Amino acid sequence: MRKIIATVIKEWILLRRDPGGLMLLLIMPAILIIVMAMVQDAPFKDYQQLKFELLLADNDNGALSKEIKDGLRNSKNFILIDSIDNQPLTEYHLKSLLHNGTYKVGIVIPKGATAEIVNSANAVANNLSEKLGLGGKLPTRDPRKGIDIALYFDPVSKPTFRTSIKFALDKFITYASSKTLVERITKLSKLSGEEAAEEPNEDMSKLFRGIGIREAELNPRDANMSHINSVQHNVPAWAIFGMFFIIIPIAGHIIREREEGSALRIMLIPGAQKLVSVGKISFYTLVCTAQFIVMFAIGYWAMPLIGLQSIYLGKDPLVLLPVALAIGFAATSYGYFVGTVFKTTNQALSFGAISIVILSAMGGIWVPVELLSPAMQKVSLLSPLHWALDAVHQVILRDKSYREVFPDLAALWLFGFVLWCLSIFRNTARQQSI
Amino acid sequence: MPVAIEINDLRKTYKGALVPALDGLSLSVKKNQIVGLLGPNGAGKTTSINVLCGLVLPDTGTAAIHGKDCIRSTFFIKKILGVVPQQIALFSNLTAWENFYYIGRLYGIKDNKIKERSGYLLERLGLEKHADKRVGRYSGGMKRRANIIASLLHQPEVVILDEPTAGVDVQSRAMILDFLQEYRQQDKTILYTSHLLEEAEQLCDEVVIIDEGKFIVSGSPKTLIEETPECRRLEDVFLHYTGHSVRD
Numbered sequence: 159m160r161k162i163i164a165t166v167i168k169e170w171i172l173l174r175r176d177p178g179g180l181m182l183l184l185i186m187p188a189i190l191i192i193v194m195a196m197v198q199d200a201p202f203k204d205y206q207q208l209k210f211e212l213l214l215a216d217n218d219n220g221a222l223s224k225e226i227k228d229g230l231r232n233s234k235n236f237i238l239i240d241s242i243d244n245q246p247l248t249e250y251h252l253k254s255l256l257h258n259g260t261y262k263v264g265i266v267i268p269k270g271a272t273a274e275i276v277n278s279a280n281a282v283a284n285n286l287s288e289k290l291g292l293g294g295k296l297p298t299r300d301p302r303k304g305i306d307i308a309l310y311f312d313p314v315s316k317p318t319f320r321t322s323i324k325f326a327l328d329k330f331i332t333y334a335s336s337k338t339l340v341e342r343i344t345k346l347s348k349l350s351g352e353e354a355a356e357e358p359n360e361d362m363s364k365l366f367r368g369i370g371i372r373e374a375e376l377n378p379r380d381a382n383m384s385h386i387n388s389v390q391h392n393v394p395a396w397a398i399f400g401m402f403f404i405i406i407p408i409a410g411h412i413i414r415e416r417e418e419g420s421a422l423r424i425m426l427i428p429g430a431q432k433l434v435s436v437g438k439i440s441f442y443t444l445v446c447t448a449q450f451i452v453m454f455a456i457g458y459w460a461m462p463l464i465g466l467q468s469i470y471l472g473k474d475p476l477v478l479l480p481v482a483l484a485i486g487f488a489a490t491s492y493g494y495f496v497g498t499v500f501k502t503t504n505q506a507l508s509f510g511a512i513s514i515v516i517l518s519a520m521g522g523i524w525v526p527v528e529l530l531s532p533a534m535q536k537v538s539l540l541s542p543l544h545w546a547l548d549a550v551h552q553v554i555l556r557d558k559s560y561r562e563v564f565p566d567l568a569a570l571w572l573f574g575f576v577l578w579c580l581s582i583f584r585n586t587a588r589q590q591s592i
Numbered sequence: 593m594p595v596a597i598e599i600n601d602l603r604k605t606y607k608g609a610l611v612p613a614l615d616g617l618s619l620s621v622k623k624n625q626i627v628g629l630l631g632p633n634g635a636g637k638t639t640s641i642n643v644l645c646g647l648v649l650p651d652t653g654t655a656a657i658h659g660k661d662c663i664r665s666t667f668f669i670k671k672i673l674g675v676v677p678q679q680i681a682l683f684s685n686l687t688a689w690e691n692f693y694y695i696g697r698l699y700g701i702k703d704n705k706i707k708e709r710s711g712y713l714l715e716r717l718g719l720e721k722h723a724d725k726r727v728g729r730y731s732g733g734m735k736r737r738a739n740i741i742a743s744l745l746h747q748p749e750v751v752i753l754d755e756p757t758a759g760v761d762v763q764s765r766a767m768i769l770d771f772l773q774e775y776r777q778q779d780k781t782i783l784y785t786s787h788l789l790e791e792a793e794q795l796c797d798e799v800v801i802i803d804e805g806k807f808i809v810s811g812s813p814k815t816l817i818e819e820t821p822e823c824r825r826l827e828d829v830f831l832h833y834t835g836h837s838v839r840d
Contacts, residue, residue: 160697160700161697161698161700164693164694164697164698165694165698167694168683168686168690168694171685171686171690172683172685172686175685176685415683418679418680418681418682418683418684419677419679419680419681419682420681420682420683420684422677422679422681423677423681423682423695423742424698425647426645426670426673426675426677426681426743427670427695427698427699428666428667428668428670428671428699429667430698430699433698434698590642590647590648591638591642591647591648592638592641592642592645592647592675592677592678592679592752592754
């Protein structure tokens, strides 16, 4: 034990004297999580949480366009712009603004759109009247072709964004159509001399509501925190990325010790090699754990200072401690392995950095795994960074207990242990010379 | 006189090598002596030392220190053996004190003993004023002396030095050689390799000349000079037995 503690102390002294290494371990990941959380804040927000400026050129000026404009104005998601410099927006102007990238989405309501809706409603009302034997008839004509509401998007708009706009607009058109239909049926009833036929004076939106959709929370806690957001994703993701980047100082350190001869000194001391290895792994695992704590402290206290949400740490934040230790052990062992297997610092550092970037991309660090293709989701299961992120998400998004995150932790410990054993084997097999 | 180091018919050919590094080498070193292991480049000196340290396994043959097999009893051998590699085997970002404390603790030496021994050795080798300086900032001679101290903290019975004075100034060399003489007085055995034959002639009780992995000749420098025709110095003896051709 004394030899292990001596190694831990020695590693601490060496780390303290390596400002570059310390910066790489603590300051860089801290900057990374703050920047990434800020950058990804908007993409992570659901469209319900964001307000988009939406251009509207109204060539109809009828009931339909009024209904759509009212719906958009009342929506929390859109800021409707239908005039610029007190001039109604034209289709030409709308297109040029979208083309310049000033706005992301534009709607053009064609001339005669209301008339077309009324015509359809009349046709339906006539059909109903005939079936119900009311006798009255409203004027109709053949539907005109090409009377469609045109939606224009900035070319860089994401498909999900386009879908959500289409969905919202469709809802307004459906509502306007239904309202017109009710009005036409009422009118038809009047024409038929029905006594009960009066103008509908109730709020149509209430009439049409019937059954609604309510998003319910799985966890009995702050409803705002139940979704993955930029902070909930980026703080653990980039903290894990930073922890795995410990392979750079570890691998560099191991190769330097081999090159400067101090590793040979350890080999010449009876029984020291394995204990030194335990000491090194223990020290860097603790460093990784400290890194994790610092990153989460930033997520908890610093994020609100820059206008982001504070990270939610789950029902039992202490479960994060064994999670951090397991991630730290896996990351440290990986660094130890890279430092042992590669001969030169250049080889080790290049491989180490690139492999972490690949494993992090695979493991859902950059983009949540749920957004990856089904094939990539299967590939992600191979990445230790995915096991790490999954373990943290289990705790902070699903309030899971230690027992429930154990499979992920076991995978991380096993990964670390296998690499550590391989490193010791490689070290022993390597031909050493005084 | 009892034997400290015994090497018998050692053979070793490295993977991919065309010629053996050791080709049936046999030699013995008596206790409490300073013995110089001499030979041209590629003679097999380093491989022999590596086998004695347990770093390299021979293909055949045996090597023993104080009667213990160097291959089977590496733990015991490492306890009684102090190796001063030619490379500075120290942590350059640690001070001399920090290096000695760490190495001492790995040897299982108590802190007060580490302090006592390293204090004595630092003073004896002229580094006491620099003990708090990082080893990486030492001069070449200081590094060599610190390297020796680190190898002697556990007070080994047998010390192997691989060119301990290579690249050091005259003062440092004199200090190191004086110290080795003094250390031998404490009933210790020293096996030493060097290309500085004048130094070996002054320091060693006995020299062993090897070449191409084989034993060539051994004896006290004085006897070898006397018994070898037309030789006035150890260097003449060396060239007599190993020839004038340049080795790679």
